[in-house]
Amino acid sequence: MLWEVGQIEIGVGTLVGTNEGIDGSVAQSIHSLKQWIKQTQPHILGDETPWIVKGVKQWLWIFANSDFPLFHGSDTPCPGELESIVGSSYSGVLISDDFTAYNGYTGHSSTEMSTTSTLPRHFKTLIKIPGFNHQEIGTTFMDLIDEGLKNYPLFQQTQNLHQFLTCASYFQPKVESSIHLLIKPQVNLVNFYLP
Known part of the structure; x- marks a missing residue:
């Protein structure tokens, strides 16, 4: 240099x-x-x-x-x-x-x-794997990752913690609901078919 x-x-x-x-x-x-x-x-x-x-x-x-x-x-x-x-x-x-x-x-x-950089990669891989509802799970969580990450740069700029936590409080139930609707039924089906 x-x-x-x-x-x-x-x-x-x-x-x-x-x-x-x-x-x-x-x-x-x-x-x-x-x-x-x-x-x-x-x-x-x-x-x-x-x-x-x-x-x-x-x-x-x-x-x-x-x-x-x-x-x-x-x-x-x-x-x-x-x-x-x-x-x-x-x-x-x-x-x-x-x-x-x-x-x-x-x-x-x-x-x-x-890291957030690897999560989309895992869900993109899941979308390509044949299975029960892999494409729906992968697509839903890719959308959730995008939604979750869009508010963080705004927080970095404004440092408004209250606004960020409010967004997080609305976002967390969406993630939990998606897990419950998309992933738990698949786990239950697998457990049902296992000897």
């Missing part, structure tokens, strides 16, 4: 020295944050992305909420890396994108949530 902005060259040695200096000064804080996450188990968003380091694929993880971001580099996207950050048992809400590492992590309770 310095080259692009001001055509300033920085040697590799300078970069290595700078990284080592920064690493030494923040290592204890990072360690403390990792321990705090394991102990307090706050609600967090976890995500990871691959990046190439000297021709080798590496992974950059982020774990964050409104209070902190924690970046973690690794050479693998496996559940073990996730466990090294959140611990072997996690009771907080872990929001993820349904990547294999999260699905393979066995230490979470039922409080894992998919």
